[in-house]
Amino acid sequence: MTQQPDGQQSPPEQQEMPLVEHLLELRNRLLKMVLAVIVCFAAIYPFANDLYLWLSEPLRALLPEGQTMIATDVTSPFFAPLKLALVVSLFAAIPVVLYQLWSFIAPGLYAHEKxxxxxxxxxxxxxxxxxxxxxxxxxFPLVFGFFTAIGPEGILELPDISSYLDFVLKMFFAFGVAFEIPIATVLLILTGITTPQDLAAKRPYVVVACFVIGMLLTPPDIISQTMLAVPMWILFEFGIIFGRLARREVADAGPDEPTDE
Structure with a gap:
């Protein structure tokens, strides 16, 4: 069994495993991830049009009577639902992707790390x-309500389906990433880059940074910017709390012990 520089033993699975075997296992895991996405896509695509109608409901519900969404490109009625089905397939396959990633990295982790x-x-x-x-x-209801309400009178609102899809996917990504702040905060604390006390002391700067990020990632209106910035700040506070708990968990675990899993 190999020895770490501090005299601690490595997990059994990290013993001299050939590089080729690592690469083959990684390839098999990646193939399973891709297969999961393909299976989800095959199941979701027949409902792509219905899925798009559901996704566009927050905007269509606010359009004046007699106005609706349009397709300005000949291929948009086909590619917009197709793109949406692919993105939803990636979302749906996340549990399988997560399991495959975990199965690949878990053998190299100690018990407390697992x-x-x-x-x-x-x-x-x-x-x-x-x-x-x-x-x-x-x-979405607040943002679209704001945009549809401030338009000049006499202007016919006919949003393009492709532009709408790009907008909502960008918003999904922005809010999804923003909600990862507790995880990032915990990792910063566990790796020793910072401490809960240091993060708490930098709270005023974090609040300003949240509003700057909200300004960059959302449309240029105060509603959507605030709706992103405030949850980011709240999640940062949760990250500090859970970071303290995680660090205590690591301290209570004691010396690293290899596992047999």
């Missing part, structure tokens, strides 16, 4: 979904 790594991975996925859901159910 106790923390999987909850962090799982929680990161849940938080990303939560961010996307927050954008759809809370932010």
């Amino acid at each position: 106790r923390l790594a999987f909850p962090l991975l799982f929680t990161s996925v849940i938080l990303f979904y939560a961010g996307a859901a927050f954008a759809y159910f809370v932010v």
